[in-house]
Amino acid sequence: MTDAPLLEAEGLVMRFGGVTAVAGVDFSLGEGELHCLVGPNGAGKSTFFKMLCGQLKPTAGDVRLRGRSIAGLPASRIARLGVGVKTQVPSLFDGLTAMASVRVATDAVLPPTLSKRRAEEALERMGVSRLAGHVVGRLAHGQRQLVELAMVIAQKPDLILLDEPAAGMTGAEVDRLGDLIVELARSSSVIVVEHDMAFIRRIARTVTVFNQGRVLAQGPAAEVLADSRVRDVYLGKDAA
Numbered sequence: 757m758t759d760a761p762l763l764e765a766e767g768l769v770m771r772f773g774g775v776t777a778v779a780g781v782d783f784s785l786g787e788g789e790l791h792c793l794v795g796p797n798g799a800g801k802s803t804f805f806k807m808l809c810g811q812l813k814p815t816a817g818d819v820r821l822r823g824r825s826i827a828g829l830p831a832s833r834i835a836r837l838g839v840g841v842k843t844q845v846p847s848l849f850d851g852l853t854a855m856a857s858v859r860v861a862t863d864a865v866l867p868p869t870l871s872k873r874r875a876e877e878a879l880e881r882m883g884v885s886r887l888a889g890h891v892v893g894r895l896a897h898g899q900r901q902l903v904e905l906a907m908v909i910a911q912k913p914d915l916i917l918l919d920e921p922a923a924g925m926t927g928a929e930v931d932r933l934g935d936l937i938v939e940l941a942r943s944s945s946v947i948v949v950e951h952d953m954a955f956i957r958r959i960a961r962t963v964t965v966f967n968q969g970r971v972l973a974q975g976p977a978a979e980v981l982a983d984s985r986v987r988d989v990y991l992g993k994d995a996a
């Protein structure tokens with residue numbers, strides 16, 4: 757059991773009525789890996805992601821965390837097993853300050869004194885300590901994203917799943933986010949769903965390319981992104 761990868765998917769399938777969004781995907785993530793899931797619109801990345809974190813119950817196949825099956829478990833159970841998730845849907849309450857937001861996450865797992873310290877650390881690690889007292893509803897989009905990330909990391913997950921974390925950010929914010937994700941990967945394993953090829957090239961160590969619900973290519977980022985089949989999938993987009 758101890759030799760099992762941190763996270764594994766085997767023969768994972770998701771059908772929505774007549775649409776097969778994910779058509780039998782095998783996947784494996786090692787401890788400490790920083791892995792990007794890429795592919796064109798509608799390729800099945802988000803559906804796959806949602807099956808990993810418990811937002812969708814697979815039609816078939818299995819997901820294992822350290823060898824233990826988690827497929828179809830509620831998202832809250834999977835979170836308690838050490839998986840931190842940031843989806844595309846914002847999870848902030850606009851009326852709370854950044855600190856109060858992160859305290860929602862830390863109060864759930866720690867007594868008050870430790871919780872406060874942990875929340876401060878998380879905001880600091882995301883470079884937004886100065887926003888601690890600001891109401892999140894009034895923050896810029898990129899700042900809100902960083903506060904949400906602070907909420908995720910504050911529970912010290914072993915595995916962090918991020919769905920398009922750079923969406924809507926400015927160029928400078930994307931650069932900063934890339935650095936932060938690389939830094940996060942020093943203490944957690946990370947899976948990032950992303951479109952932005954420049955961003956992927958910058959952060960990814962390993963990559964899985966989805967196309968039409970299947971894995972087109974998988975492996976070290978430099979190798980996979982140079983693969984002619986992968987470039988064809990992105991042709992006319994941003995692979996050049």
Ligand SMILES: Nc1ncnc2c1ncn2[C@@H]1O[C@H](COP(=O)(O)OP(=O)(O)OP(=O)(O)O)[C@@H](O)[C@H]1O
Pocket residue numbers: 772775776777795796797798799800801802803804966
């Ligand atoms: N809840 C749903 N009901 C029906 N079809 C769905 C549902 N969710 C996704 N799909 C379909 O499944 C396929 C894969 O969608 P998915 O969102 O996983 O792709 P994606 O690679 O994440 O795309 P994008 O990059 O645009 O987010 C698409 O054809 C999509 O229309």
